Amino acid sequence: MTVLPHPLAERPRDSAYDIPVPFACGDELGPPVKKLVLQCALSRICGLCGESLSWGVTFVGSPDEAEANAFHFPPSHEACADAALAIYPQLGVPVLGQPVPLDTWALVVTGGFELVRPTSRTGDMRVHFTAHAVSDRRTVTSA
Amino acid sequence: MAISDVKEYTHLSPEQVEELGRELDAIRADVEESRGPDDAAYINRMITIQRRLAAAGRVTLFASRYKPAFVAGTAMLGVAKILENMEIGHNVMHGQWDWMNDPEIHSSNWEWDTAQPAEQWKHSHNYVHHQFTNVLGHDNDIGYGVLRMAREQNWHPVNLGQPVYNAALALLFQWGVALHDLDLEAIRKGRKDPKEMKRQLRSIGKKIRRQFAKDYVVYPLLAGPNAVTTMKANATANLMRNVWSYMIIFCGHFPDGAMHFTEEEIEDETRPEWYLRQMLGSANSEGGPLLHVMAGNLGFQIEHHLFPDLPSNRYAEISVKVQDICQRYGIPYTTGPLHHQFGQVLRTIHKLALPNGMTSDDSPTPPSPIGRGRRLTDAERPTRRLETGAWSKLRSA
Numbered sequence: 276m277t278v279l280p281h282p283l284a285e286r287p288r289d290s291a292y293d294i295p296v297p298f299a300c301g302d303e304l305g306p307p308v309k310k311l312v313l314q315c316a317l318s319r320i321c322g323l324c325g326e327s328l329s330w331g332v333t334f335v336g337s338p339d340e341a342e343a344n345a346f347h348f349p350p351s352h353e354a355c356a357d358a359a360l361a362i363y364p365q366l367g368v369p370v371l372g373q374p375v376p377l378d379t380w381a382l383v384v385t386g387g388f389e390l391v392r393p394t395s396r397t398g399d400m401r402v403h404f405t406a407h408a409v410s411d412r413r414t415v416t417s418a
Numbered sequence: 419m420a421i422s423d424v425k426e427y428t429h430l431s432p433e434q435v436e437e438l439g440r441e442l443d444a445i446r447a448d449v450e451e452s453r454g455p456d457d458a459a460y461i462n463r464m465i466t467i468q469r470r471l472a473a474a475g476r477v478t479l480f481a482s483r484y485k486p487a488f489v490a491g492t493a494m495l496g497v498a499k500i501l502e503n504m505e506i507g508h509n510v511m512h513g514q515w516d517w518m519n520d521p522e523i524h525s526s527n528w529e530w531d532t533a534q535p536a537e538q539w540k541h542s543h544n545y546v547h548h549q550f551t552n553v554l555g556h557d558n559d560i561g562y563g564v565l566r567m568a569r570e571q572n573w574h575p576v577n578l579g580q581p582v583y584n585a586a587l588a589l590l591f592q593w594g595v596a597l598h599d600l601d602l603e604a605i606r607k608g609r610k611d612p613k614e615m616k617r618q619l620r621s622i623g624k625k626i627r628r629q630f631a632k633d634y635v636v637y638p639l640l641a642g643p644n645a646v647t648t649m650k651a652n653a654t655a656n657l658m659r660n661v662w663s664y665m666i667i668f669c670g671h672f673p674d675g676a677m678h679f680t681e682e683e684i685e686d687e688t689r690p691e692w693y694l695r696q697m698l699g700s701a702n703s704e705g706g707p708l709l710h711v712m713a714g715n716l717g718f719q720i721e722h723h724l725f726p727d728l729p730s731n732r733y734a735e736i737s738v739k740v741q742d743i744c745q746r747y748g749i750p751y752t753t754g755p756l757h758h759q760f761g762q763v764l765r766t767i768h769k770l771a772l773p774n775g776m777t778s779d780d781s782p783t784p785p786s787p788i789g790r791g792r793r794l795t796d797a798e799r800p801t802r803r804l805e806t807g808a809w810s811k812l813r814s815a
Binding site for chain 1: 436439440443450511513516517518519520521524525526527536537540541544545548549686687688689690692727
């Protein structure tokens, strides 16, 4: 059984899955809420537990996002990211900013990142993040 | 006014706005690609200078009952506090140096020499102020909750006291900043989550105790027979930092030409639109290199708002390119000598102590349009509020 980091374990729980809702997702386990994503990015807080980030900022996303260096879920603590990848993908539903359920995830640890706002009203209106001082990359497969 | 109705850029077609965005993106990319050892050396040098100044000031104050030592020690400590808050703390917490991946000089770890906890500053400043720049009812930096700074804000007889509130805010600026993230308006209206308020108050209390112990207990005690004069010197150094940071921050958004906005649904604006709002809502101050360093390079407020996470030592070179873009696209670039900008700020504060009918508007005329394109219609834009900001609505309720 995965032991969740304290602030993440204390988050309000999703009514359907009885699992802590990531800070960036608001009240329920769904897509990240843009306002909260911006808050996480600018206030330097973890998109999972909502507490201040610590050194070793971590992004989780699909292998394609890692390849493109364009993550849609806001930065998090490394411990929160590890715990999130142990519990959320098991639900078999789209989580952590992904449009579809994933079996394989990318985890990237970085020093800094850039918040990239959408360039045009005609395309994808989500913001995304580019990591620019990567110190570790891992691939995580959900059991 | 809503951002889409700002006459300073309604002459731009959507294609021009997107092109302007691409040019600013290119400036950002240039700096990101070229930042390296020279930039790292700059911030490391700045931290070394600041720490040596602080140490020299503290040591000199051990003899502070002698007037020359009092004056020299206070001056060094005051300058060190200014450097720490403005050029180092403020910019580190924006993530300007995160690319170095240095665990000490990092936005997640830096705690600064002022009463507000870093965590709360990163919310009230990095998020609330930088995301909702000059949006009435959202950006709490507009008058810090005590001053009426825009004609769109409703007047109330309590505003007659603005000159006094302003002087008090300048002198006590670090305490005003410390309470900034509490959102006193929300507390007064009973909208603040009591649990969150308690958590914030505990954090502020802890930080204040630490700051107070350092400046008014530990160092004075270490100074032995110079304890009282050391305490006075530390208070004076804090006062110097308070007044200077107040002046620089107010000159960044309240000289004539820096605009206020009322749009609420700004989270769906595009990057070029966001750039435009930052440019139109900010104002620069001119001065020499020393003034810019002491101001945390916030004399380049426009550049800072465009690229809050790029290294501050690059803002001077960026400003040349931004001015060129503004000229070519017919966008105002508000700048002037520091004393001139601050004079305008003081004039605004004093004029807005009175009802609008008793004073004139000082907004400058926008530059001549360079072309006419089609603006987005309301149907094409996300829902937004067009009335005066929420703050004014609440005040008049």
